[in-house]
Amino acid sequence: MAATVTHDTLTTDSEQVFDKKTWMGGVEPMKVSYGKLMMWFFLISDTFTFSALLVTYGLIRYSYPAWDPAVFGEVFKFSNLYWPTPEKVYNSVPFLHGVDLPLIFVGIMTFILIFSSVTMVLAVEAGHRMDRKDVEKYMLWTILGGFTFLGSQAWEWSHFIHGTETGTTITELINGQAIQRTIFGANLVENQYGPPAFADLFFFITGFHGTHVFSGVVLNILIFYRASTGLYERRGHYEMVEKVGLYWHFVDLVWVFVFTFFYLV
Amino acid sequence: MATVSANPAIVAHATEHDHHEPQSFWRKYIFSEDHKTIAKQYLISGILWSIIGISLSVMFRLQLGFPNLKLGFLRPVLGSWINETDKLDPDFYLALVTMHGTIMVFFVLTAGLSGTFSNFLIPLQVGARDMASGFLNMLSYWFFFIASVVMFSSMFIETGPAAGGWVIYPPLSALPQAHKGSELGMTLWLISMALFIVSQLLGGINYITTVINLRTRGMSFSKLPLTIWAFLLTAILGLISFPVLLSAALLLIFDRSFGTSFYLSEIYIKGEALPNVGGSPILFQHLFWFLGHPEVYIVILPALGMTSEIIATNARKPIFGYRAMIASMMGIAFLAFIVWAHHMFVTGMNPFLGSIFMFLTLIIAVPSAVKAFNYITTLWRGNIRFTPAMLFSIGLVSFFISGGITGLILGNSALDIQLHDTYFVVAHFHLVMGAASAFGLLAGVYHWFPKMFGRMLDEKLGYVHFWLTFIGIYLVFFPMHYVGIAGFPRRYYAFTSYDFTKNIFADMNAFISLAAIFTFAAQWVFIYNFVNSLIRGKRATQNPWKSNTLEWTTPIIPGHGNWVGEIPAVYRWPYDYSKPGAKDDFIPQNVPYSQTPESNLPHENELISLESEIEAQNLNDQFKQPH
Secondary structure (H helix, E strand, O other), X not given: OHHHHHHHHOOOOHHHHHOHHHHOOOOOHHHOOHHHHHHHHHHHHHHXXXXXXXXHHHHHHOOOOEOOHHHHOOOOOOOOOOEOOHHHHOXXXXXXXXXXXXXXXXXXXXXXXXXXXXXXXXXXXXXXXXXXXXXXXXXXXXXXXXXXXXXXXXXXXXXXXXXXXOOEEEEEEEOOXXXXXXXXXXXXXXXXXXOHHHXXXXXXXXXXXXXXXXXXXXXXXXXXXXXXXOHHHHHOOOHHHHHHHXXXXXXXXXXXXXXXXXXXX | OOOHHHOHXXXXXXXXXXXXXOOOHHHHHHOOOOHHHHHHHHHHHHHHHHHHHHHHHHHHHHHHHOOOOOOHHHHHHHHHHEOOOOOEOHHHHHHHHHHHHHHHHHHHHHHHHHHHHHHHHHHHHHOOOOOOOHHHHHHHHHHHHHHHHHHHHHHHOOOOOOOOOOOOOOOOOOOHHHOHHHOHHHHHHHHHHHHHHHHHHHHXXXXXXXXXXXXXXXXXXXXXXXXXXXXXXXXXHHHHHHHHHHHHHHHHHHHHHOOOOOOOOOOEEOXXXXXXXXXXXXXXXHHHHHHHHHHHHHHHHHHHHHHHHHHHHXXXXXXXXXXXXXXXXXXXXXHHHHOHHHHOOOOOOOHHHHHHHHHHHHHOHHHHHHHHHHHHHHHOOOOOOOOHHHHHHHHHHHHHHHHHXXXXXXXXXXXXXXXXXXXXXXXXHHHHHHHHHHHHHHHHHHHHHHHHHOEOOOHHHHHHHHHHHHHHHHHHHHHHHHHHHOOOEXXXXXXXXXXXXOOHHHHHHHHHHHHHHHHHHHHHHHHHHHHHHHHHOOEOOOOOOOOOOHXXXXXXXXXXXXXXXXXXXXXXXXXXXXXXXXOOOEOOOOOOHHHOOOOOOHHHHHXXXXXXXXXXXXXXXXXXXXX
C-alpha cells in the first residue's frame, strides 16, 4: 500500500530512517504504512485485554493456597481446598490412556503453535521476494498449524470436562447437612480438580485465546485465498501477509504467557 | 521491491480522484466515510444524548429537592415508574442515576466530545485529506450507534435499565435477583458498553495513526496545535484503558449468565446461600477503575486542548508555555494510569498502599496547575475578544480550578474516609470533569461551527447561553459541597428520616434542584441557536476568528479531500499571534518565514533555508496514493 509507493520515491537506505525528515511531516515516519501502524496499535490494546485477564488469574490464584505436602498430606489428590498442581491435571495424551505424561500434550500444542509462527515468518519473507508459490505454501502450513492447535485444544477441553475415571468426592453443606458427592470433570460451576475458580479461569482465558487463534486462522485463510488468486501479485506487494503475520505472532506470544501461568506456575 | 508506479491498476486508481462520481444520499450522509460527516454524526448524536442524559438528572433532582412533590405529571413519560401515590419508584431512581452517569460520561463527553472534534479537527489541523482509514472511521460511528440503540432500548423494558450506578459494582450488578435493574437492563448495559468499546478502539487507532502518518509537510510534532496533542493523548489513553473494561465486562457477563464466580464469593441473598466461592468484588473495582480513572482524562483532555487553541486565538497571544502544556498533558496521561485506587480508599485497602496512591494522586495537581497557570498567563494582558467560544473556554478554566482544588481534598486517603460517596464527590467531579468538559464541548461548537456548517452561531444568544449556564452550574454545585460535607451520601432516594436533614439541608437540596432546572432550561437557548443558525445563520467567512491553524485555509465548506489542489505546507507553529513587527496580528501556519522578514526572529531567519526541503517532502498526500 502506501509504504511501497514511498519506498521507490525515497531511498531505502537504512541510515535515512532516523533522519530529521522522518518526523518533519509530509512523509510516513520510517515508511510504516497506516495499516501496519493500526495493527500495532490494535495489538497494544489487545495486550491490555489479556493483561487484565492474567491479572485476574493471578489475584484469584494467590487467594488460594498451593498444595503443601506438610499440610494436605504426602500424596497429591484433587481437593477444592487448594489450587491443584498443573502437572497432575494436565497429564493425558490421546491414545495413551492411563499413562501419566505430565504436560506432554500441552507441550506438543505449544510447539505446533510456535512452529506455525515460523512458517508465518517464511510466508512473509516469501512475500518480500514476491514469490507467490512460496507464500501459498507457507500460508497453508500456518493454517494447518492453527487448525491443529485448535483441534488439540478441543481435545484438551473435552478431556478436562469429562474428567478422570474415579472422579473426586466433595463434601457440600446443604441446609446445614454435610452431603458427600462424587463429581467428574469440570464446568463453570463445579470442578473435580480443585476450586471452581480454577476451571472458570481455565475455560475463560484459554477460550478467549482460542477465539483469537480462530480469528487468526480465518484471517490466514482469507490471505491465502487472496494470495493464491493473485490479488497481491497484481497489487505489487504482500503487505497484508505481513499485517496478519503480526497478529499471528501476537497470538503466539500471548499463548506463551497463558501457558506459563496455567501450566508452569 | 517491484516498481509500483508502473502498475497500470494503481496509476488508474491514483488519477480517478480528479473526477469523483457524485455519491448517493446514503453514501454521502449516512454511511459516509468522510471525517467531517462522521464528526457531525457524532455531534448530533452527542447533543441528542445530552438532552436525554440531563433530563434524567432533572427527574431525580425533583425527587431529591422536593421529596413530597406529587410527580404524577411525569406519568406520560415514565408510565408506571410513577407509582399510585404519584411518587417516583425508588428502584427507578437508581436507574435514573445510573443512566444519567453512563450517558453523560460515555455517550456525551466521550463519544460526543472526542468523537466529534477528533474526527473533525485531526485531518483538518494536521493537513490530511481524511482519516487514515475512512472505512474503520465509519464503522466506529456505527458501532457507537448500535451501542446507543441498545442502551436506549434498555430504558423501555419492563424491569427498567441498569441500576447499579455507572460503575456497575458487583455483586449488585452480577446477581439478577439482587435488584430489578440487575436483570435484563444490566445485560443490555453490558452489551451496549462492549459495542461502545469496540467503537472507541476503532476510532482511537484511527486518530493515532492519522496524527503519526498523515501530517502535512513541515508539520512536525513541535508544530502541532495543542488540540491535536490533546486528541492524540486522549486516543492513547482510550486505547490502553478501554480493553481492560472490556475484560472486566466479559468476566461480569460470565458471572451473570454462566455461573462463574470471578467477582462473587460467599453471598447470602434473600435468606439463601449462593454456591459461588473464590471470587472478589474488589477485583472488579480494580479492573473498572483502571479504565475509569483514565476515562475522566479522556473526557477532560480534548476539552483542555480545544480551549488552549481558543484562548490563544481570542487573546491574540501565543499560548503561554506551549511545550509545558504538552509536557503537562503527557504527565497527566501517564499519571492517569497509576492512581486508580484512589477511588477505592475505603474498600479495606492496606493504608500503606492507600498512602502510595494518595501520593501519586496529589502529584497530578502539578501538571494540572501548570495548565491552569498557563491559561491565566495567556490571558494576561492579552487583546481579548470575548466571543462566546472564548467565554466558554474561560468558564472551563474557572471550573477546572474550582473543581480541581476539591480534588486535592478527596485525593487524601484520610479525608476520603469522611467524604467518600457523599455529595462532595458529586460536586467535585461534576465541576472538574462534567461541567469543564461540557464547556470545552460547547466552546468547540461555538468556535468551529462556521467550519462545520459554513454559518455563524448567533453571538447574542451565545452570551445569554454562557451566562445562564455558567451561573447555573455554580449555583448547582457550590451548595452541593456543603451537602456533602454534612455527610449526605450519593445515590440515596430520600433523606427524610433524620432530624438534621430536615431543616437547612432540605432547603439547600431544593435550591440545588431549582438551579439544575434553571440550567437545563438555559440549554434550550443553545439548541434553538444551533438549529436556527444551521438554517438562517450568517454566512461564515473563510477565517472568521483570524486563526492560524490549517483548517481555516480550506474552502468555507471543505469538500472531499478538504483542500482544492495541493495540501498547504507548514512552516511555523500555530501561535504566531500579535508578533512584533508583523502587519497583521496573526500569521497562519502556512505562511513561510521568507514572506515575513519584518517579524522574523534571528533563529527563524535561519529556517528559511529549510523551506524548499519542506516543500519537496510531499509524499503522504492520500490523493496521490492508492488506497
